[in-house]
Amino acid sequence: MYAEPVCDPSLPMPAPTPWPVIALQPAAHEAAVRRPASRCSTCSLRAVCMPADLSSAELQQLDTLVLTTRIVRRGETLFRTHDPFQSLYAVRTGSFKTVVMHRDGHEQITGFQIPGEPLGLDGVCAGTHNCDAIALEDSSVCIIPFGQLESLCRESRRMQHHLYQLMSGEIVRESSLMMLLGTMTAEQRLAAFLLDLSARFRMRGYSGAQFNLKMSREEIGCFLGMKLETVSRMFSRFHREGLVEPDGKQIRIVDAQGLARV
Amino acid sequence: MYAEPVCDPSLPMPAPTPWPVIALQPAAHEAAVRRPASRCSTCSLRAVCMPADLSSAELQQLDTLVLTTRIVRRGETLFRTHDPFQSLYAVRTGSFKTVVMHRDGHEQITGFQIPGEPLGLDGVCAGTHNCDAIALEDSSVCIIPFGQLESLCRESRRMQHHLYQLMSGEIVRESSLMMLLGTMTAEQRLAAFLLDLSARFRMRGYSGAQFNLKMSREEIGCFLGMKLETVSRMFSRFHREGLVEPDGKQIRIVDAQGLARV
DNA sequence: CGCTATATTGAACTCTGTCAACCGTGGTGG
DNA sequence: CCACCACGGTTGACAGAGTTCAATATAGCG
Incomplete structure (x- = not known):
């Protein structure tokens, strides 16, 4: 009955096979452990992250965009409130929480993210992040430089629409959370x-x-x-x-x- | 001491002067009272809606995009949950509430919108609206066809970034609401x-x-x-x-x- | 002017928060 | 190896914030 895989650290996550890619651009502003990313084109999570109907040309462009991943250990932060916003992230393995906090120490967790889910969309508005993203376990993320993503979106209609959908999806997710908090x-x-x-x-x-x-x-x-x-x-x-x-x-x-x- | 204008129906809203523009495209799918819009280029709310540093060429393109406005009477809906998503709206005069609801009749208001504020960003995700937008008083909105806006955003870097900022701002607004509902x-x-x-x-x-x-x-x-x-x-x-x-x-x-x- | 919808106030009740005790686990160090 | 501690989780008793129900007042609208 429970033949499906169970999400558990002892079981292998559906991580893409490591695939060395030479970084074309120094990404010096991200101060953290980094390693070359696998290719989006062969990533088993692609169906979760990306629109289904990308052309091979679009996939190639993605591969040149998402060049690095980052490891975040349990309890460490991927980014903090007020950090300058540079990149979007996609969870590859592990999980995160996002936390907003009041001056008076009051905290509110605004979401949990599992593999395939986006992180950092809140930073676009003011150019600085608006919450802390903290790993719940040893985790890894794909790093998507936002400036380059915006450029790609000006070339690819599908990518552009997908990014709008991602952001809108976050808005919808949050409004159902508000319903939960407000009425249940x-x-x-x-x-x-x-x-x-x-x-x-x-x-x-x-x-x-x-x-x-x-x-x-x-x-x-x-x-x-x-x-x-x-x-x-x-x-x-x-x-x-x-x-x-x-x-x-x-x-x-x-x-x-x-x-x-x- | 209270020399500033007070928001009140009896006082004139800072509405742009009516400026007839001939609609170049039939917008037949919007079943509602419509009238030609004023120009964005001369709208007093532009500073609220749009990035400050648009070129005159970009303003002109905006003028060809936002061709119509719509009047919504008190208590009437601008759009309903599950309505197909076609346009973004900007409140011109009056005010709105957005409501999400559960099957069991439970309702949650997710926001109030006053002049200059956007409406409908939640619809991009699934292609259908995810809440009801209801006028709190006799109101009017600018109609911004989303497909055309996307096209414009592929040409104008500033417009593109502005739209991302608008959506991200909505995400940030909602997370502070969640904090309010969760901890206060x-x-x-x-x-x-x-x-x-x-x-x-x-x-x-x-x-x-x-x-x-x-x-x-x-x-x-x-x-x-x-x-x-x-x-x-x-x-x-x-x-x-x-x-x-x-x-x-x-x-x-x-x-x-x-x-x-x- | 009168009716209905909306707002205010009071009293009783209920859900959830607070405080505290207790349990089990895992890690540390003697 | 085991005692010990720290930590997260469970459970109980009680208090308080907010809901519910009800009565009354007020405002808005035809």
């Missing part, structure tokens, strides 16, 4: 959260029925606008009601329909 | 809401100290994730504490710093 009870929030994660894992070829939460209860709470104790209580309640089978961070969704009805 | 008390939310509105009115040349709330207490509550009674109580509390002087929908901010400290 704690129980409904956690159910919606689990179903959303489940769908995203499934879309990427992992099991949607069983997965590993890399974030702590506190982080889940911070994302859903509630306290860790409440998160824990709701997990227990779902367990009692036979909806999920939580085993620490390992979650098995038993009754997805029941969760949706909450 | 009812009191803090209303204070933040009033200060945000105040800043936006001021940026558009209205008074930031005194303005007219076109939305009901219920709509404010729906936006801020609380019930109308709570909104009302918080207004009363602010009044008692000498922070604002509410007179029904007319609001005077007495102590902005005090509001910020809440």
Whole structure:
């Protein structure tokens, strides 16, 4: 029944085979561990990142654009609020959280990103990043220099439209989050959260029925606008009601329909 | 002290002078009252809508793009969820709310838009709108056909970047909303809401100290994730504490710093 | 002028936050 | 190797913020 792959560090992620590419441009402004990227044209995550119908010419251009990846260790930041915005990122392996914070120390997690998902779209507006992006586990990202991406988008109609779609998708994602925070009870929030994660894992070829939460209860709470104790209580309640089978961070969704009805 | 213009229907909005332009293209898919637009090149709201440093050639192209405006009466919708996405809109006069809703009737207002602000950016992602845009009063919008805008953006680097900035700005706006909904008390939310509105009115040349709330207490509550009674109580509390002087929908901010400290 | 929709206020109740105790795990160092 | 500690998670008791329900007041509109 659970033959699909489960997202777990012990299992290999669907990472593209390493494929050395010579960097044509020094990318000196990114102060971090970097290594040549695999080619987008052969990347197994391409279907998640990019429009489906790119021509081979467009793929070649992408390959010359996305030249490097970066490793971010668990707990380290990919970028911080007020960092100058230079690049977009796509998660290759691992996972991230994005955090905005008030002066008074109040934090709000605005999203979790898993492989194939974009990171950094908030920086375009003011030219500086507007949140911290922190790795939940040892992770890697593809680096997409935004200036060059903009140039490519002026040549390729499809790429241009795709970038607009990505940004619009982020807007839509956030408005459903606002709905969640504004109108739902704690129980409904956690159910919606689990179903959303489940769908995203499934879309990427992992099991949607069983997965590993890399974030702590506190982080889940911070994302859903509630306290860790409440998160824990709701997990227990779902367990009692036979909806999920939580085993620490390992979650098995038993009754997805029941969760949706909450 | 209150010499600045107050946003009020009885006072003239800073609307551009009507300027007949012959429509070059039938825009048949928009089923609504339409009339020729004024020129962007002479619009008093241009500084709000558009990048400051457009060349005259770029302005001319804009003028051929934004050919029509549309009147939307109070309570009517500019677009609805699932409507096919064709155009972006910019509020010319009046104001709007955007609403997302759950199947179970739960509604969440995701934003209020005043003159100069964009509407419809959420539709790019899926090609259909993702919320309802409803006029809070008799209003008018500029219609910007998105396909043509994309074409223009492939020619003009500045326009391209501006559109990315607009979308990114929407993402940033929504994440601060999420912070508000996720971490703040009812009191803090209303204070933040009033200060945000105040800043936006001021940026558009209205008074930031005194303005007219076109939305009901219920709509404010729906936006801020609380019930109308709570909104009302918080207004009363602010009044008692000498922070604002509410007179029904007319609001005077007495102590902005005090509001910020809440 | 009167009706309806909107706003205010009060009282009781409920959900979630707060504080605190407790458990299990994994890492560290004696 | 085991004791110890730090950390994350679970659970309980209680308090407080915000909701719900209801009565009343006010404003907007025909």
